[in-house]
Amino acid sequence: MPSALTASQIREAFLKFFEERGHRRVASSSLVPANDPTLLFTNAGMVQFKDVFTGREKRDYSRATTSQKCVRAGGKHNDLDNVGYTARHHTFFEMLGNFSFGDYFKADAIAYGWEFVTKTLGLDKERLAVTVFNGEGGVPWDEEAYELWAKQGVPRERVYKLGMKDNFWAMGDTGPCGPCSEIHYHQGNDIPCVEEAAGKPCQGVACDCDRWLEIWNLVFMQFERKEKDAPLIPLPKPSIDTGAGLERIASVVQGKRSNYETDLFQNIIATVSQLCGKTYSQEGGASMRVVADHSRAAAFLIADGVQPSNEGRGYVLRRIMRRAIRHGTLLGLEDVFFFKVVDRVIDLMSDAYPDLRQNRTFILEVCRHEEASFRETLNRGLKLIDEEVSRMKGSGEKVLQGDKVWDLHSTYGFPWDLTEIILRERGFGVDLEGFNKKKQEEADKNKFTGSGDKGVGDVYLKLVEKLGPSEFLGYEGEGHEGEGSLRAIVKDGVEVTEANTGDKVELVLDRTPFYGESGGQVGDTGRIVGHGGKSVAQVKDAQRPVPGLVVHSVEVTEGTFKVGDMVQAGVDNERRKSIRANHSATHLLHKALKLVLGEHVKQAGSVVAPDYLRFDFSNFSPATPEQLEQVEDLVNGWIRDNAAAETRIMKLEDAKKSGAVAMFGEKYGETVRVVTVHPESTELCGGTHVRRSGDIGLFKITSESGVASGVRRIVALTGIGAFQYLREQEHELRRAAALLKTNPKELSKRVEATQKRIKELEHKVEELAVKGSSAGSKDLLEQAREVNGMKVLATRVEGADDNILRGLADQLRDRIRSGVVAIGGEKDGRAIILVAATKDVVAKGINAGALVREMAKEVGGKGGGKADMAQAGGPDAAKLPAALDKLYELVKGAGAA
Known part of the structure; x- marks a missing residue:
């Protein structure tokens, strides 16, 4: 085949190569793992086969090949901050894989890998080297793999031995594990090396530089560890898990030093370039790479049902999208643009992943909505930063405190790095240490602990392996009754042989009319009867803890049930009809x-x-x-x-x-x-x-x-x-009509007339209150103090709402002529604070919004507003006097600065 293959041709060549060698072509699984609730995203090709490798799941094939979509942008595997600035880091990538589930092992896996790389792709053998496990931690070195590579014609001097860190794989502290073997491609000695820059020799395939690029990784699953740090036990059916990153292979095949130079990205970058009117070679290349990479991640995550939110997977997606949008603004893209780039991704990749095309409208609408929302956030954030800059100028501060940066980031969704850029442009710094401390505190509170899926107990996995799936009788005929054999009884997570009156247990039948909860449909209830009616169990729920296995949660109300009994199962049919x-x-x-x-x-x-x-x-x-x-x-x-x-x-x-x-x-x-x-x-x-x-x-x-x-x-x-x-709505309508002395047809007219009358009365009451407050405002002015050459008044008014307080604040500000006024009140147990400042003191650096935010902390709340008028509220009305007293201190401090 020609060397200048496109990425799509490489993907298809890989899948076809292994299909021709007896592998089942399996579609990529979702980026939201179906069988691992502890995993944030699918991040490797083997994730969808995890239960097959562990023996929990059986399939009708023993060889498989996939092109698996993966994301690494949160949790343990998080490359987000490096994306766009290195040659290889991505949020979304494709992992080519071939798998053997107890079928072939090292000899075939090594032969397949070498044949595909050297013959199908035509890579120069002289530029290839391989690695094997050198033996460490009580595990012998992989001499078998060493000899097999030599058998393929790889010179022994280019078979390198590496340790646990690079060449041993484990699913966790326990479970399947085994040595790895990798193929590396030599890109050239002209690539800079960090070791040589430090005066040390390049470490070759073990070096962190890009001179040698890993393009193929074979995992030989041949051991199992039953307990942490326990000796390894050979698996009866060793397996193969191969991972080959499409982006890396494409860069090598196409002769590129960066993944972003391949056709996987250049077609997307061309769209970004066209939108912003800049060439890729100009300043802004990193931003174009970010947008291109993140548009791929966004398209695939949304297609798999993830939506932007403030937690879990949705938060990661939101961060990816907002990072891309911010880099778009750095390129001069001020209008909504991101959905156009994502649309190009759909065009380019939907042949391989049809879900993109099928969900195009939805994906683009999510992107459009998120960007429009974020641009509002940007505008709001810029206003808040303006206020902080004004405050810092007035107080002489040079660095924005970390908690303020965090508040902008967490409360208003304003990216911390954008805050840093803007403040740097205006001559201020950012307390990143304080910000990171707050960030870590929040991260500790909100660690990803799973998707919420129910954990599956080993007892159910063993049962389904031993008994096979339960036959569901509920589809045929009436489907609410049937006879079955009692195959297992589970009590407190342990299998038992019998259950007696009063026991709360779980029963497993070979055939059942009970629907086990799944797909949103709740489980059936009813009863199970045995021994000619002498034994009765009330079924409280039916669940499906593993695919195919229906488990009946019951309370035995009469007699005894034993494994092997024939029983009659009956569903509450009226309830079933409503569910249907x-x-x-x-x-x-x-x-x-x-x-x-x-x-x-x-x-x-x-x-x-x-x-x-x-x-x-x-x-x-x-x-x-x-x-x-x-x-x-x-x-x-x-x-x-x-x-x-x-x-x-x-x-x-x-x-x-x-x-x-x-x-x-x-x-x-x-x-x-x-x-x-x-x-x-x-x-x-x-x-x-x-x-x-x-x-x-x-x-x-x-x-x-x-x-x-x-x-x-x-x-x-x-x-x-x-x-x-x-019927209930009709009764309520009649009751309401009777209370207003009308009929149901005239009810809305009567309600409108009543509301109008209430508003008129409320307006009259408010007018009287304002007049009373106005009459007393002259007395209030006598309480004003002189602070730094300006009049300052902080007072409390009883029995007033927001409108009355605002009106009174306006009057007092007008009458004080030059100064600051704060009025506090209580409504429904909450504190209300209004701060008003005259124009001349605002010009001197006094900011009502900044003042009210600090005062609000005393009552446990927040606030804000303009420089001349601002409002706050808080739940702790008892602290209102302290909040009002704080005004004098704040004005004095501002004046001194």
Whole structure:
């Protein structure tokens, strides 16, 4: 093959090479790990096969090859701050991999790797070297790999031995582990070396310089460690895990010294260059690299369902996007631009990753919304920085305190590094040590401890391996009763052989009509009966702790159950019918939202219970009442059609091609259930559903609200629940009409008239209060003090609200002529503080906003405003006197400065 392969050609060549050698081509898994809740993002090719390597999961193939999308931008693997400034660091990258699950081992893995690199890619053998494990920590050196590389024709002097740090891999303190072997490519001795710069010799393949570039890593999983620091035990079926970064291989094949010089990035950088009107060679190359890299990460993370937020994965995405946007502003891009770069990424990469194309509208809308929001943050942050600069000039400070930088960063979303740049331009410094201290304190509070997924106990993993999956009887016929064999009993996490009256245990049957909670649908309840009715267990819940295994949480109310008993299982069918109706309604709701709000709508979670349904979806503004009525009309219309529901078992790829909607976060097998509740709605779903759309009865939305940035939530009812809700609303309407002595049809007119009358009365009361305050303002002025040549008044007014305090502050400021006025009051247990300053003292450096922020700390609150008028509030009204007294101290300090 020619040497100047594109990255896409390299990816395809790799996958085809291993397909031809008996490997199953497996699609990349999501960037949100499905089988490791402790991992922030998928960061290696083996993540989706973790349970296969450990034996927890069985697949119908023993060889696999993938091009796995990965992100390293948070948690342990965090390269974010280096991205754009080095040749190899990225937030998003692709890892090419070939895997053997107890099939071939070192000989074939080494032969495959050498053949692909030297023959398929055509790399010069004279520029290649390999490494093997040298033996360390009681583990023998990998002589077998050493000899196998020599057998491939690699000169022994170019087979280097490295230690644990570089050439030994472990999943953790315990579990599978083994030596590694790497292929390195020599880029040239003209590349600078940090060791030589320090007067030491270059360390070759072990050096941190880029003269030798690792392009291939073979992990030989041949041991297992049962306990920490325990001796290694040989695995009965050693396995292979290969990782080869596409970006690195592309740079070598295309003769580039930097990954950013390859076609993977140059096409994206060209878009950035066109948008900003600058060439890549000009100043700003680092910023262009940042935007290009981060646009790839954003596109793929959003496609996998991650949305910008202030915690967890969403926070990492937000930081990536805001970093890119900030670098865009450094390039002179003042208008919303980032979505245009992301759109180019979708064009370039959707052939390999079709999910990008399928979710294009949604991805671009998220990017557009986040940038528009962040640009507002930038404008707000600049105003706050202006206030701080004004304050520092007045006080003579030269460095902005770390807690102030943190407040800008955490409260207002203003990047700390941008704060530093702006202040440096204005001749001020930033207390980065104090900022980092606050940052670390917050990081310690908010460490990523998992995605919230339920931990899986080993007992269930062993059960599913020993017993196989539970056969679910709930799809056929009535589906709420069936006979099964009691295969296992679990009590307090341990297998037992029997359960007696009063015991709370978990029962596992070979066949069950009970649906185990999954996909948002709650588990069934009911009862299990044995010994001709002499033994009874009330089923409180049914769960699916591992795929395929249904576990019944029960309380034995009569008799004894023993492993091996034949039992009759019966689901609470009325409850099941309500669940089925609500589940089918979520499918219709999903389709209706897409039609009314747009195709960007994506399911972001659901709860299907017997008494309600909850549906979370992506949208960047609240649905209007008119839109919600449209949604209700569509769903109820489809219900009235009484269309027959249809279920088909299909291959996953065929189902997606047919237009069936797949849910984010669900892990699908190679065959899937495709449910059509109505011709308008077809989704992949393993839940239980109605036989006809008319069985839903009635659909009524009870609320629509926001739950996160860009995520809305609808709660709705169906059937008898919806009818009862409407009846209750009718009763409330009649009661309200009776209280206002009118009929329901005239209620809104009567309420409007009543509200108008109330406002008129409130206005009259306020006028009287202001007049009273005005009359007393002359007496208040007598309390003013002389501080640094200006009049200062801080006083408390009882029984006044915000408007009255503001009016009084204006009057006192006008009458004091030159000075500062602070008025405090209490409303509903909270302290209110107004500070007003005359124009002449503002010109001298007095800032009402800065003063009120410091006073607010006394009452446990925050505040702000303009230099001549500002307001604050706080929960501790008892400290209001101390807050008001502080004004004199603050003005004195400002004047002295």
